[in-house]
Amino acid sequence: MADPLEPEQLATYFALMESVSLLHHAVEQQVRAAGGLSYVQFQLLARLADTPERRLTMTELADGVVYSRSGLTHQAGLLEKAGLVTRGPSPDDQRATLVTITEDGLARVAAILPGHVEVVRDLLFAPLSDKDLPALGDIMTRVRDHMRAQPPRSVTTRRRRG
Amino acid sequence: MADPLEPEQLATYFALMESVSLLHHAVEQQVRAAGGLSYVQFQLLARLADTPERRLTMTELADGVVYSRSGLTHQAGLLEKAGLVTRGPSPDDQRATLVTITEDGLARVAAILPGHVEVVRDLLFAPLSDKDLPALGDIMTRVRDHMRAQPPRSVTTRRRRG
């Protein structure tokens, strides 16, 4: 289990991390320039906009975007202060908070999206062939699902070598 | 140019970003638990360790890891204070600072690496087939090289639609 990665694995890992770092940096700038939001805030809004009901509980909203409850509370507070979402109690579960995207929030997403798509296309998809797209999509979907299924693997839970 | 991404592109983009976000979070925790470093600090050390001379100028060191000079100065200062690197003038260019990894720095990298590799293998490579690895490596290498070749694309430089 302590075997080193093969050189090809290592190179692939590094290429993946650096590519996404560069892409993240680029879209972060675009989102901030076009909409005055951080990428995390944009992701949260985009997620809400993509929901039929246009609302999610805090826990649902956090999933995959933010890794601490307090962090999400903070970001949701900023979005609410900016008038892009509202927060209210859930009828189903009195403990839960329903976050709903406002018209302004939808407009903000719409204002950011075209430029965002342009950056992603120019940086990520431009160098890919027609064959690469489904291959990458298939691989990354599988990887994501695998990671989601993993136990949180928090440091405290982590077993050191079996 | 303002055409939306095709659904397959969008799904691929999201899967890529979420996967790497999860992976980044996991390795960040591993690096901090095993070596008391942030991922950026580990990347800087690993980069130095991978160099024949075991030293690079600040500018060379920054490349692809950090996006502001002051940020690198800050991180290099932390690494120096921890005794993991030393900084000194370059004989070739009096303006440049040569950053050299110390024995302690090399030992720190060595202490982190096995667990790091384990996390990467378990999270990223476990769900990949023998065919997927070269495919992903090829694609991400191409994407990275393409992004590196791009003009910085800073917001101020960015042209809006040709």
Next chain:
DNA sequence: TATTGTTATACTCTATAACTATA
């Protein structure tokens, strides 16, 4: 003039722990 790097500063993000309230 352009480049390398540092400093000072300010801001954002994130995480931890303690807490309230509901299931």
Next chain:
DNA sequence: TATAGTTATAGAGTATAACAATA
């Protein structure tokens, strides 16, 4: 007891602008 969320707080990361020194 466990879960949903908030608050307060502290720490780390990052970026901007002004600066000094060398090419």
